[in-house]
Amino acid sequence: MAQQPDLRPVLARTQEWVADLVDGVRADQMQTRTPCAQWNVAELVEHLFAVEHRVAVLPEKGTVDDEPVAIPLPKDISAGFRDAVRRAQDAWADDAVMDSELSPPWGTMPGRAVLGGYVQEHLVHGWDLASPPARTARRWPRCPSRCCR
Secondary structure (H helix, E strand, C coil): CCCCCCCHHHHHHHHHHHHHHHHCCCHHHCCCECCCCCCEHHHHHHHHHHHHHHHHHHHHHCECCCCCCCCCCCCCHHHHHHHHHHHHHHHCCCHHHHHCEEECCCCCEEHHHHHHHHHHHHHHHHHHHHCCCCCCCCCCCCHHHHHCC
């Protein structure tokens, strides 16, 4: 059986894309609905903070059970989100994590497979931030083609 690829660089590109979108969030957009009907912009960004937290704790804990699905926004959203991304990326630096059995919300699998789920989560929620009515980016982002190379 062929080994799954190392998706850490792809995840990092999707995280950076989402961080760029979070940088573009303005205070007057926080209550704007997103294409994801259950969230406005503030709620979506709170969820994205929790996603980065989950990516960061999963290699150490092996599970994200009992971890939050939303984290209150810090005063400096941009810097806070980029710090969360850095912590998440650092947590996956050890190659041994790639073959560890981990349990994200969608099942138990090797770390290599887990990363594909988190790439998808970043792409979907990034799209939610970039799309009308939220549209936190000044111009249409190019992540889907740039991130997945």
